Amino acid sequence: MEPIKRDAWGGQRCIMRSVGAFFSLSRYSAVLRGRAGEGVEIDRPARFFVGRTNAPALTLPQSTGVPGEGICHLPTTALRKRWSRAIIYPGQFGILPGGKERRTMSEPSQLSKDLVQRGQRVLVPNYARQPVVMARGQDCWAWDAEGKRYLDLFAGFGGGILGHCNPELVAAATKQAGTLWHVGNTFYTQPQIELAERLNRHAFTGQAFFCHSGAEANEAACKLARLRGNQHDPKKWKIISLTHSFHGRTLAMIAATGNLAIRQGFEPDVPGFEQVEAGNFEALARAVDSQTAGVLIEPIQGEGGVNLYPEGYIQRVRELCDKHELTLIFDEVWTGCGRTGRWFAHQHFKDASGKVIEPDIMTLGKAVGGGLPVGIMYAKPPVAELFGPGKHGSTLGGNAICATVSRTILDIIDRDGLVERAALLGEQAQARLKNESSIRNKIAEIRGRGLFLGIELKEPPQQFMDKALAMGVIVNLTAKKVIRIAPPLNIEQGLWAQGLGLITQLIASL
Numbered sequence: 001m002e003p004i005k006r007d008a009w010g011g012q013r014c015i016m017r018s019v020g021a022f023f024s025l026s027r028y029s030a031v032l033r034g035r036a037g038e039g040v041e042i043d044r045p046a047r048f049f050v051g052r053t054n055a056p057a058l059t060l061p062q063s064t065g066v067p068g069e070g071i072c073h074l075p076t077t078a079l080r081k082r083w084s085r086a087i088i089y090p091g092q093f094g095i096l097p098g099g100k101e102r103r104t105m106s107e108p109s110q111l112s113k114d115l116v117q118r119g120q121r122v123l124v125p126n127y128a129r130q131p132v133v134m135a136r137g138q139d140c141w142a143w144d145a146e147g148k149r150y151l152d153l154f155a156g157f158g159g160g161i162l163g164h165c166n167p168e169l170v171a172a173a174t175k176q177a178g179t180l181w182h183v184g185n186t187f188y189t190q191p192q193i194e195l196a197e198r199l200n201r202h203a204f205t206g207q208a209f210f211c212h213s214g215a216e217a218n219e220a221a222c223k224l225a226r227l228r229g230n231q232h233d234p235k236k237w238k239i240i241s242l243t244h245s246f247h248g249r250t251l252a253m254i255a256a257t258g259n260l261a262i263r264q265g266f267e268p269d270v271p272g273f274e275q276v277e278a279g280n281f282e283a284l285a286r287a288v289d290s291q292t293a294g295v296l297i298e299p300i301q302g303e304g305g306v307n308l309y310p311e312g313y314i315q316r317v318r319e320l321c322d323k324h325e326l327t328l329i330f331d332e333v334w335t336g337c338g339r340t341g342r343w344f345a346h347q348h349f350k351d352a353s354g355k356v357i358e359p360d361i362m363t364l365g366k367a368v369g370g371g372l373p374v375g376i377m378y379a380k381p382p383v384a385e386l387f388g389p390g391k392h393g394s395t396l397g398g399n400a401i402c403a404t405v406s407r408t409i410l411d412i413i414d415r416d417g418l419v420e421r422a423a424l425l426g427e428q429a430q431a432r433l434k435n436e437s438s439i440r441n442k443i444a445e446i447r448g449r450g451l452f453l454g455i456e457l458k459e460p461p462q463q464f465m466d467k468a469l470a471m472g473v474i475v476n477l478t479a480k481k482v483i484r485i486a487p488p489l490n491i492e493q494g495l496w497a498q499g500l501g502l503i504t505q506l507i508a509s510l
Ligand SMILES: Cc1ncc(COP(=O)(O)O)c(C=O)c1O
Pocket: 157, 212, 213, 214, 215, 216, 218, 246, 247, 248, 249, 298, 302, 303, 331, 332, 333, 334, 365, 366
């Protein structure tokens, strides 16, 4: 039975006048979900707020253990008599017969079908999009236009490091939006300076250049490496990167990326980029010549399949760069901001004296904007200073709203100990998944660090995304058969456990 009669829809609130119909299933509990402090309103005198613990009032009598969600056991008669009106957000509640959630409304509505068709007409078809319209998000959840709820264990390719619509980020963005949006980079702004200071606190001493994406950050890094190399005689200008790497989609970054398919059709390649086998130090050492300016490496490869290098590799690369005066660039677009259980993934690697192996330049994207477009090239001062006035730029890079949100993200991660938590949750998850007997025969390897996990299957799965979405979980498949998991770092522990259960079920069903 359809539990709700909707009389409005379209991202707006749905006003329920037919309360009797809504609650006529008196032996059931209603699960009510909503935004902090404003989720559900039932009758004027009796307000049921649904929210996180910091909401003005979480008065739902019983929590389901999911932030923003609670259960009310309400006798129908009382509702019929006393409550004349309920306001809900469509698709944000279900009915719990016997304590089990009923997942409702998975058929695409006419609205969704229309949007997909309109999207196909007006959007460039460069993404393999699912025919699903996502309508809203909160914490680790996303809801489609039909109200189906998905547990988001991929955080929008790692961008949503603190989940959807994090209230503190919303507050920071809103406050900044009413203060100062943007001025030209011919002026200083406090948000940029504070953000760069946070990087100095959590990484190495450095100077930041702000842009909007990982690809741009890598472009800036490679330009800077060339600028540095050009000081030599003969000039050094070539960059070596690795097979299975990914560095972005600009013309130069597809030349740097070690996946030929990404370059196909765009030839001739931008000159000056070459790849050597990932993890093979001798191959790298052989490739260095008098024209080599730098080495570009992801400390843990992301798109390539969550790949780690052999023990000691990163240290040897650093030594090689020192020996030949090469600029070492760590692309931490995927791995930055606590994702791997360290502030930055290169901090996993230490030399014999215990000193972290640092790059000359680190690039950031994805998580550092929390879902807003932020890219950062962060360089040690003697390298950074080569970018004198006029050498590089970006009109909107470091705009005050993005920089404020980015600074707030780093502060929340720091305050809430999310880096250490990512390390712990990741370790526990790997141990649990490795012990799941129901999926053991399907798995070739489970790897990763922190909350950046790759589960390599023995065979490429069929209809992977369809099955995952049908189960209400968002994960990703890369390198044909590696399931990638990268939830928001603040995922609630019980929910993470639920998520691992869903992943196990998903793999068992493949
Ligand atoms: C390691 C790495 N570098 C760079 C990029 C490019 O980032 P963006 O898509 O923000 O340009 C990506 C994107 O996935 C990435 O994984």
